[in-house]
Amino acid sequence: MVAVGVGLRLCSFSPFWLDETQSVQFAHLPLRELQAGLRTDGAPPLYYVLLHVWMQLFGTGVWAVRSMSMLASIVSLPLAWRVARRLGGSRELPTVVLALLATSPWAIRYAGEARMYSSVVLEVLLGILALERLRRRADKLSLLAVGVLTAALLLTHYWAIWLLANVAGVLVFVAWRRPAERRFVARAGLAAGCGVLAFLPWVPTMLYQSKHTGAPWADTPDLGALAELPIDWFGGTGPAGMCASLLVTPLLIVAVFGRRTAAGSLLFAGRPGSRVGLLASLIMSTLLTALTAAVVTHSTVATRYTAVVVPLVMLLMGVGVTRLPRTAGHVVLAILLAIGVAGGITAATTPHSQAGEIADLLNQDAGYGDLIVYCPDQLAPSIETRLHVLGVTRIELPAEKNPYVIDWTDYTSRLADFNPQATARSITSYLKTQDAAAVWFVSAWGYRTHTAVCGPLRDRLSAALGPPTLMHDSDARGYEKASLERFGGPKH
DSSP: OHHHHHHHHTOOOSOOOHHHHHHHHHHHSOGGGHHHHHTTSSOOSHHHHHHHHHHHHHOSSHHHHHHHHHHHHHHHHHHHHHHHHHHOSOTTHHHHHHHHHHTOHHHHHHHTSSSSHHHHHHHHHHHHHHHHHHHHOOSHHHHHHHHHHHHHHHTTOTTHHHHHHHHHHHHHHHHHHOGGGHHHHHHHHHHHHHHHHHHGGGHHHHHHHHHHTSOTTSOOOOHHHHHTHHHHHTTSSSHHHHHHHHHHHHHHHHHHHEEEOTTSOEEEOOOTTSHHHHHHHHHHHHHHHHHHHHHHHTOOOOGGGGGGTHHHHHHHHHHHHHHSOHHHHHHHHHHHHHHHHHHHHHHHHSOSBSHHHHHHHHHHHOOTTOEEEEESGGGHHHHHTTOOOOSOEEEESSOOSSTTSOOOTTHHHHHHTOOHHHHHHHHHHHHHTSTTOOEEEEEOSOOGGGTTTHHHHHHHHHHHHOOOEEEEOTTSSOSBOOEEEEESSOOO
């Protein structure tokens, strides 16, 4: 199963989708310009710095760029095994946790994306091992490791703030309940504090991003967003993901409150103050903190952001499996692994974007004087990086200075100025200046930001230019779906 999981992590060849294209474009920037570039986005810089170096060493091909995430995800597997050993409990636990993480559809999907989420999982596991080493051996290397990994997490993804804040709370609780641990907690706090100091120079940029970028593409979440996480962790709303999600909550309850007796039966007599209880508290408190922050700041809860707790969830589920009666535990594990592989195959083989097919059609059929309209503009970067047709004009809605990158700065207010009628008039006026030109309309439905934008514009164009010809249907498989329609003009 581990070999299958590793193999699936290496099977990502489809075109980049928007976020991956953004990653590559930011990583292309000279490092001195990266901070200014990321002010238009919503992420800290470390992943892009590492990707910048990685692309210089291994190239900018799709697989080469994603291979950094693949490597991080694969290296996380033996680390998860080692963390499970440190957690204690059943001798089976490390193997169970290793198998669960190896076949996790979530982990397989993000191993194949040029984003920071696999790196976050790796850093969380390294952070656990660094804390455990500091607890056993208070030397300078242990202190350095805790400080460096604290800074690395904060500079890789902002949800690390919620994880680290709750880790601090757990450590304070441990120091209160166990006086013998107070020296360890003080050292951990000192080392982590040094890591926080390394993050402070980036705080003004983070505050600017929080005020001006946010997540305009998502609704403000509620508790239902947390309830949906187990489904997304196991492959989404398909049958496999739904079935696996039904096992998650019972396993977590068994992990915290259950134990296997000498006779092999299950007894609910757990100790919430134990390591496992503290781990469960850390997961829930981190998610609740993140949800509260998202509601207050009008941000969002996305499954990919939960990279800070996914390895902890796998640890806790592994404990739940090993505390079940042996036969029941084997059956549950077999079900989870089978569902994981099924979901992992889907995650590994689903195209990230239809940009390649649409770009191929435009390269073949678009001609000099034609107009390409992207509605929403979020479809443009992944397609534009693959276009080589000459003499065409592009329009992104809303307008972007750079078609390869989406500027999220004050995005909602910029979009509020959009006028479908005026835009349709400008497009038809443009066509009058071009002989037999065509309008290529690249669109996708379901984008929250463009609910009242793309449909009315398409209707105006249909009224002025006649019904379009469908060139590519958005019903094809893919995470980022788009359709391509042609208004007017002969086929070039």
